[in-house]
Amino acid sequence: MSLRPPHAHLRLEGWDRPADPEDHALLALCVGPTLDVGCGPGRLTEALAERGHVVLGIDVIRGAVGRTRGRGGAALRRDVFEPIPGEGRWETALLADGNIGIGGDPAALLTRLREVLDPRGRIVAEVAPPGTTHHDGSATLHWQAQQHVIRWSVVGIDAVEALAGRIGLAIVDRIHVGARWAVVLEGAVT
Template identity: 65%
Template sequence: MAGGRAVSVEQPVTRLRIDHWDRPVDQHDAAILSRCVGPTLDVGCGPGRFTAGLAERGHVVLGIDVVPSAVSSTRDRGGAALRRDVFGDLPGEGRWGTALLADGNLGIGGDPVALLGRLRTLLDPRGRVVAEVAEPGTEAVRDYAAVEHGGATQVVPWAVVGMDGIDAIVDRAGFAVVDRLECCSRWCVVLAAAA
């Protein structure tokens, strides 16, 4: 039972295969990494390409994920990672310079406004969120995703947000979009606390 209703692996509208992200950093990933400043919390780090990529660039970075095999993969790449839920207790609360939501992880928890609200408590007051979103024209969806990794599947609440729907969401969470990026048919926004 998740969110008050029975869920089967066949029901989720989104399938997230973590091994899909188990690859080297590409041109778009590098553009995202360049927007991370200061100590960075990689939320939903998956197999750790961003966590490892930031560490290689000299950042203090911690990856967190609820999938044990993803945390192991991140550590195998040389990245620091913990099996933690972003809504639970985390180290460094209030001191992170960047919260990274790559690969659509703005959908974690199924409520982007609540997720961004939680990130505000994790960030330094001058901190930022770097979030990858879906392409313009994508319908906003709140449902479930099947996360697949290491032969196991976990069903979690999930949301999908397109580039043209992001402003209303971030405004409700007390953020503002300060940068937009389109690279290789992928989209990203940088958010800062609204004045």
């Protein structure tokens, strides 16, 4: 039996498509200026802009940021734990496609997003389905000919309430559309 945490393979090419109806159901939870954390090739950044949102995508993959910009979206090559333009003024932080796992420490990520958000802001986080065991490990991001190994976690809908509660956030909405699950988290920003 291996004690090594699981390793995921994330293929960004699979996210380089137009936003679909399930994506739009998730985007309907976003309000005001939105930070798309881990924007990848920008399908959601583009769709939010088309909905009239001020939106900034951030990602650590140079080529993915370039693709987002090529779609007409605003994007920066930036780690979410580095300074972000407009800190304290974003109304929504979007963590789609399981990006609540960025950095391998979901509590640290959610705490960081509380710093980035306006005090009345919200986090829209797509999570894994019921019955998924929470685990921390790593993932390899595949984009075109590049590979990047990152710290990564998987958080299921069953575990997100306890996780959020530990850092002063509460679930104010849940959605299940198709095979996707998401929550809206809100709380007082310190």
